[in-house]
Amino acid sequence: MAIKREDGRKVDEIRPISAKVGIIPNADGSAMYQSGKTIAIAAVYGPREHHPRNQRNPAKGTLRCDYNMLSFSVTERIRPGPNRRATEISKITEWALAPVVMLEDYPGMVVDVHIHMTQADAGTRCAGINAAAMALAHAGIPMKNIVSSIAIGKLDKTIVADLNKHEEDFEEGEGATDIPITMTPDGEITHIQLDGTIDKEQLKEAIEMARKVSKEIYEVQKKALKDVGEGK
Amino acid sequence: MTEENQRKVVIPGEVLAKGDEFLLGEGTQKKGNGEIISIRYGLLEESNNLIKVIPLSGAYQPRRGNVVIGKVEEITFNGWVIDIGSAERAFLSLTEVPRYVNKDGLDEVMDVGDMVTSKIWSINKRGIDLSIKSRGLGKIDEGILFNVNPNKVPRVIGKEGSMINLIKTNTGCNITVGQNGLIWIKGDLIEDELLAKNSILFVTEKSFISGLTEEVEKWFKENKIRGDKK
Amino acid sequence: MTTTQTTPEITGNRIKKYLEKGKRFDGRALDEFRNIQIETGVSKNAEGSARVKLGKTEVLVGVKMDVGTPYPDSPNKGNLMVTAELLPLSSPRFENGPPKFPAIELGRVLDRCVRESHFIDIEKLCIKEGEKVWTVFIDVYSLNDDGNLLDAAGIGIIAALKDARIPKYDEETEKVLYGELSDANIPLSKNIPLSLTIHKIGKEFVVDPTREEEDVGETRVTIGSSNGKISSMQKGEEQKLTIEEMGKVLDINDKVWKDVFKKIEGQLK
Numbered sequence: 001m002a003i004k005r006e007d008g009r010k011v012d013e014i015r016p017i018s019a020k021v022g023i024i025p026n027a028d029g030s031a032m033y034q035s036g037k038t039i040a041i042a043a044v045y046g047p048r049e050h051h052p053r054n055q056r057n058p059a060k061g062t063l064r065c066d067y068n069m070l071s072f073s074v075t076e077r078i079r080p081g082p083n084r085r086a087t088e089i090s091k092i093t094e095w096a097l098a099p100v101v102m103l104e105d106y107p108g109m110v111v112d113v114h115i116h117m118t119q120a121d122a123g124t125r126c127a128g129i130n131a132a133a134m135a136l137a138h139a140g141i142p143m144k145n146i147v148s149s150i151a152i153g154k155l156d157k158t159i160v161a162d163l164n165k166h167e168e169d170f171e172e173g174e175g176a177t178d179i180p181i182t183m184t185p186d187g188e189i190t191h192i193q194l195d196g197t198i199d200k201e202q203l204k205e206a207i208e209m210a211r212k213v214s215k216e217i218y219e220v221q222k223k224a225l226k227d228v229g230e231g232k
Numbered sequence: 233m234t235e236e237n238q239r240k241v242v243i244p245g246e247v248l249a250k251g252d253e254f255l256l257g258e259g260t261q262k263k264g265n266g267e268i269i270s271i272r273y274g275l276l277e278e279s280n281n282l283i284k285v286i287p288l289s290g291a292y293q294p295r296r297g298n299v300v301i302g303k304v305e306e307i308t309f310n311g312w313v314i315d316i317g318s319a320e321r322a323f324l325s326l327t328e329v330p331r332y333v334n335k336d337g338l339d340e341v342m343d344v345g346d347m348v349t350s351k352i353w354s355i356n357k358r359g360i361d362l363s364i365k366s367r368g369l370g371k372i373d374e375g376i377l378f379n380v381n382p383n384k385v386p387r388v389i390g391k392e393g394s395m396i397n398l399i400k401t402n403t404g405c406n407i408t409v410g411q412n413g414l415i416w417i418k419g420d421l422i423e424d425e426l427l428a429k430n431s432i433l434f435v436t437e438k439s440f441i442s443g444l445t446e447e448v449e450k451w452f453k454e455n456k457i458r459g460d461k462k
Numbered sequence: 463m464t465t466t467q468t469t470p471e472i473t474g475n476r477i478k479k480y481l482e483k484g485k486r487f488d489g490r491a492l493d494e495f496r497n498i499q500i501e502t503g504v505s506k507n508a509e510g511s512a513r514v515k516l517g518k519t520e521v522l523v524g525v526k527m528d529v530g531t532p533y534p535d536s537p538n539k540g541n542l543m544v545t546a547e548l549l550p551l552s553s554p555r556f557e558n559g560p561p562k563f564p565a566i567e568l569g570r571v572l573d574r575c576v577r578e579s580h581f582i583d584i585e586k587l588c589i590k591e592g593e594k595v596w597t598v599f600i601d602v603y604s605l606n607d608d609g610n611l612l613d614a615a616g617i618g619i620i621a622a623l624k625d626a627r628i629p630k631y632d633e634e635t636e637k638v639l640y641g642e643l644s645d646a647n648i649p650l651s652k653n654i655p656l657s658l659t660i661h662k663i664g665k666e667f668v669v670d671p672t673r674e675e676e677d678v679g680e681t682r683v684t685i686g687s688s689n690g691k692i693s694s695m696q697k698g699e700e701q702k703l704t705i706e707e708m709g710k711v712l713d714i715n716d717k718v719w720k721d722v723f724k725k726i727e728g729q730l731k
Contacts, residue, residue, distance in 0.1 A: 024606050025518050026553050029289065037506060041605075043551040047291050047319060061319075066550070066558055071601040072508035072524030075640040080547060080601070081560070100244070102271065106291070106319045114551035116603075118522065119505050137244050137273040140290020140383070144261070144271060145245030185245060225273060226241045303470070347470050377470045422480045426487055 003158040006166050014150065014162040014213050015123075019130070019224035021138050029139025031224065033131035036164055037121035042131035044139040046111035047103070061103030062110045065093040067128050069117040089125045090115075096129050096149065096182040096191035102142040111141055122165040123151045126180050129191070134221050138228070147190050148217040149182035152206040154198055159205050161213045179203070181210040185218045239275040239440075241288070246270050248283055257284025292382040292412040294318045294360055298352045299369070301377070301410035304345060307338050314348060314362060316412050317382075321359040324350055328363035347372040349408050349416065368408065375406075375418035376425045380436050382413035387439040388432055395435060395445065402452045403428040427456065467555060474678035478664030488672065493718055495670040498617065500729040502625035507640075510626020510648070514618040516670065518608035520552075523618035524601050525626040525648070529638055532588070532595040540587025541597035544573035546604075546615060553607040568612050569602065571696050572619055572657060575686030576600070578693035579655035582623065586649040589631065596628065598648065609673040612684060616657030617726060623648055624730055653688040654730070658718055660685070660711045662701060667710060669718050683708075685715045 003011070015036030024030035027043035034040075050056045067090040071078045093115065103111065113135065115128040126149035133146045153163035156173030163178060170176040177196025183189055189207075198206070242248065248260065249268045256262060259272040260283055270276070274285040294300070294316070302316035311325040326333040326341075333341050342348060349369050350362040364370045380388065388409055389396045400407055405419035405428045415432060419425040434451050438444060469477075477487065484492065496517030505511035510525035532539060546569035550556045561569075576582065587596040600622065602615045627643040661668050661679040671679060680701035686694035697703070703711070 024520075024551060025608070026606050027551070039505075041551070045550070045554050048554070070505070070522070070524065070603055071599070072505055072511065072526045074507050077526035077528065077599055077601075080545060105293075109319050112550065114549065116549065116551060119507060121507075138289060140273060140287050142271045142290075143244035144269070146243060222243055222246075225243050345471065347472065372472060374472050374475060376476050377473050422476060422483075422485075425476070 003155045003160065005155075005160065007164065009160075009162075011158060011160045012209055012213065014216060015164065017217065017220050019134060019220050021134055021224045021228045027135070027139070029135040029137070029141070031131045031134035031138060033127050033134065033221075035123055035127050035130075035162065037119060038117070038123050038127045039119040040115060040117055040124065040127035040131040042113060042115045042128065042135040044111060044113050044132075044135045044141065046139070046141075047106040047109035048112070050108060050110035056108045056110075058107055061106030061108075063094055063098055063101055063103065063113070064110050065090050065097065065113045065115065065132065067093055067115045067125065069120060069124065073117045073120045089128070092125060092191060092193065093129055093132060096147060097132060097136065099188070099190045100133075100144045100147055100184060101136060102144065105142070111136070111139075120165075122163050122168050123180075125149070126151050126182070129182050130217060130221060134224055137225055145184040145186070146218060146221055147182050147184055148214040148221060149180065149191065150210055150213050150217060151178055151180040152210050152213075153178055154196060154202060154206065157202075159202060159209055161209055179206050179210075181207065181214075183210060183214045185215065187211050239277060239286075241274070242270040242276045242285055243273055244269075244271055248276060248285075249278075253281055255282040257282050259285030259287060287383050289381060289383055291319075292317050294320070294322075294352055294355060295411070296352055296355055298411035299349065299408065300352060300362075300412040301347060301349050301372070301408065301414035301416055302412070303347055304342050307342075307344060309335065312338065312342055312348075314350065316360070316410075317414075318360065318412070320355070322350075322352075322362055323359055324348070324362040324364065328353070328361070328365055330365045342371050347377060347416075349410070372416055375416055376429055377414060377416050378429060380413050380415060380432065382411065384436040384439050385409060385411055385413060387444070388415070388435050390445070395448065398445065398448060399428055399431050402456060403431070430455070469674045469677035473674060477675055477678055478666075481664055481666040481668065486668070486675070490670075492666055492668045493714055493721075495718070495722055495725060498722070498725050498729070500617065500621045500726060502621055508622075508626075509629060509643070510622045510624070512618045512621035512625055513605075514614050514621065516610060516614040516617070517672065518606055519610055519614050520605040521611060521614045521618045522603045522605055523615065523622040524603075525622045526599045526601070527626070527629060527638070527648075528597050528599070529589065529594055529631055529636070530597050531593065532591075537592040538585055538588045538595075540582070540584040540595040542573070542577055542582060542584065542600070543597065544576060544600045544602070544619070545569045546572070546602035548604045548607070548611070552604040555607075556604075567696075567698070568615060571612065571684055571686075571694065572602070572616055574694040574696075575616060575655050575657040576619060576623075579651070579653070579686060579688050579691075580693075581620075581651050581653070581655045581688070583649035583651065589633075594636075598623075598626075607673060609671045609676040610659065613657060613659055613670065616686070617722075620654055620656070621726075621730055623650060651688075653691075654723065655686050655688040655693060656719055656722060657684055657686040657694070658715055658722065659683065660714050660718075662703070662707070667707075667714055669714065683711050685712070687715065687719060690716075
């Protein structure tokens, strides 16, 4: 019945997390978010002039996210260059952050968020979103809230929180199902994806677990921002 | 009035208060359930039921009367387009220059790339209108220019200019602090200019502490050695 | 903002005037480097990695290894590839997209420095002559640009290479067993190939410029050398140098090389 996790964690236990704000002096806002062995850094520049001009939105500012993995962040080197997975995750990240970011005061301008994985052990897009959310707040972008992101998984029939790479490759029974979810502290879902096999009831269970553990992540993000005291 | 050293750091989404008796100041918003939240990363300030969040970071918000420092981007037939770091275009009309400017001679007064100190005299749908008619405004000829976080400018200037005057007295420099975060320093010696710049950077780094004026006076005692200090 | 795209001319004039008096804004001597901090093993999926801080400038370098076929004209030698990316994360001036000239130049200049100095003993990277050799991939990323990314990256490459261990290779399945490191380090020479850049700003020669200083430089010469032997050189930007000035550049390189080496040798594994 109960799955024994390779690293001894309980089913609803997330990996040790740490976060730091203000790591890139040149950026308007920046942050690092680490979950287990996955490390993401994010830097925000903006609001600033939006190039190319033809993409400007005259009604309000544009949020532009760019997610990338450093070539040596994974076991087998990633050749630098355009990468479809990274392009998709960049857009997913934008959608995860857009509902809370308020850019009405910056028509025609852009807020650029650059996210890089310096070390990867699953849950990379979630770590990236968590770092980006802190970096946006740090940069002084008006926001309704911070968002917190976590990958909930299902290993065979058990719902678990925060899959690591080893668990992503789980093959027994129904195998592994990967469900990255991003939420506001009020439980509003800004991003959800799924990859695997799951029924409706268990999916609801997974979402409930995400609600619970995202609160832990939120506390760490909040503390990282408050610790900087004055910020920049 | 909440004291400088009692101000709490708040983050976007954080609930500050609940109820109808509160007035919403900058950086705050009311949710459907009556909760008042912060929409910025900043310092919470409450006084007489007015709740506001003073941002710790973020873009410069232009206001009428602000003195700003910017770079000439473009010369049009009747003036100069100036980049002051805001979303709206800032424009200096040749009618807002304290002398006659020939329509063919705009670039001789100020050329693309020149830095200029100006005052915002109007903000409207078209953009920001600048003027250099007052004293101390105009093209910048020499000195040092650098950037600070625009949100720290009030601390650099101080209550009624107390901080910036302290710095001017201790360094003998002319200093113009742009509300948009650009600062121009001009002194007799480069050492004086650097001393002024470093003291301003000190203020921005320690802007959250109370008794900052005393700290800056102490800083000057330690750093104000004419000639080689390192 | 307005001063992010380039240093304003008036500040540049001050920088040059001050240099003529033998002084710099941050109090350093003209031939003095900023504080150098090296941290290795910062990216655990890499075979070797290093983060270097040079003042506020910061770079991250990673070494990955893979087994492949050797080049036809060097059947018993391993391969080396050095690339660099100037990330938009590190400066408001860098844009997304394929590497532009500055990143390409940085990668190629440092590639020549490592390659021509024979820092890596590439013959020892041969597994089976003519068939299987190790390729060493060195990837440089900028994390914060406050000038002199090139020299910071050069130090990072040395530190990452020294940190690197060769992964185990299963000759039967012909697979690299990533994550299982052998006891072997990458075979390196004792002579460290330090790459240092001397900049001409106004009339003066300066090393390790901050971003502001680098903006007003008129020409620069990067010299890769170890143990007195120069293995790579590149002059960049548009101003010319007299033969005498070139001699001065070489003398400055000699002195600064010793100073920088002293600063970093304790931090290199």
